[in-house]
Amino acid sequence: MNRFKLEKVVPYFILTVIGLCFMLPLLWVMFASVDLNAKQALTIPKEFTLDNFTAILSDPANIRSFMIGLFLSCGQALLVIIVGVLAAYPLSRYSQKYKKPFMFTILFMTSLPITAVMVPVYQLFIFLKLQDSLVATMLFLTASGLPYGIWMLKNFMDAVPLELEESAWVDGASIWKGVKRVVAPLMIPGICTVGIFTFSMSWGNFFVPYILIQSPDKFPASVTIFQFFGTYGMVEYGKLAAFSIIYTMPAVILYIFAQKFMSQGFSLGGASKG
């Protein structure tokens, strides 16, 4: 093989090796989830079965933990969008003195590690008698997701032309109506991006509910899976794998959905002409 050909082949070879390394741990979960006698090592199941999935889904405690997870994550995503759009509006539309420092503070907050404040947050929750409250946990999650939400939504809102809104005002719409009927609908791709990102972050979050929620019957899926891991993890690999796959699915589906949105989303410029 000459040098030129080798240069072409080597990258493909390296990429294939990296790809295989990345794939092996995931392959194991997939195979184990459809195998009743799943072992720690990767084996092709002798018999394909969905029993692991039905066992997980027929346990009401698991269903409840998924529902609680959905409540926390959907609630957080929804609140971040509503509160975020409200905050983004004056930041995008009015020129004010405090705007610049406020936006810098927001950007600064997006990158702070939340892990660092969990001990005082726990103390704050005890002080306010909010420990074990799902709503309060959701509010805390909302606050931790807000900086990113406001930052993104403000940028998306900047892309919505002011003329469209002005023509709505001329037709007699109030500022509030203008936001609701003109600005928000034009920001749908941006709103979906922020919503999906917030949901996924929250859905995968283990540390926050683990610290702030104490009653096992209020645990979201992320904490339940950890309990499962500790109790049955060394025995029931197949069931744990099935649980993991069900738990991972929402994040995967939303990611695929978000990609479609992001690729077709940014054609807002055309809206002012139409």
Next chain:
Amino acid sequence: MLRSIFFLLPSWILLLVFFVGPILLTFYFSFTNLALTGTQAQSMEFVGFQNFAAMFEDPGFRVSVMKTIVFLFLSAIVGQQVLGFLLAILMKEKNQAFRRIIGIIVIAGWVTPEIVVAFCWVAFLSDSGTLNMLLNSLGLESITWLYSFPMISVCIANIWHGTAFSMMVFQASLDDVPKTVEEAAIIDGASKFQVLTRIILPMVKGSIVTNMILVTLQTLGVFTLIFTMTGGGPGTATQTLPIFMYNQAFVNYQLGYGTAISLVLLIIGIFASLFYIRSMKVQI
């Protein structure tokens, strides 16, 4: 003016109570002897710099700082950053379908929630897990990965989980390098390696710096992955600062001391964030 206050009020209240509040409390509690149980739980006292004095005397703290640095260096800077760049540059101008498949596999690790990542890797690295099965089939001895090489194990899991982010950042910035510049250099007789070091790297320098800070910040806050894989052990082998903070606050019930440790984390985070904003050169 009044109207904009109305719009901003909900976000301000939430951010003040649940974001700024805890940060201020971190500073305050660090100087108290707050405890989870016992008499100090009821009557908290101001103890000045006592927690910090104890912290710098504590060998456990020094170990945790070292572990955090190793974890950051191996998994964030070397692992995610270099592997992410390698993936992005190798995938450049390759067959479209091949690019997509590799991309999907790497991103799958990123989309997977941290706790599932931990579970996958504990199983994969366990004594009779897939990796040892592969080693055995090559005629090599089994290795107790999580006991003999715990730090390497958590770093590999974190690299698996995080690399896709760096890969996507670098893919985007490599796409911005104009093709004509590269072609011109090749016509002038530059080798592929020279094109990389003299043209591509300087042009994507900005995104390398920004990505490095962002990945470092994310890795600094990693708790779930280590906690569920090794619990910080064996011994203190993987006890990074977030794990040490958790153990002091919630296992040893020393909330004041735990908060002092979180203040250290927070201050590192604050400086890294300021660097991040500077490196972004944003226009507001």
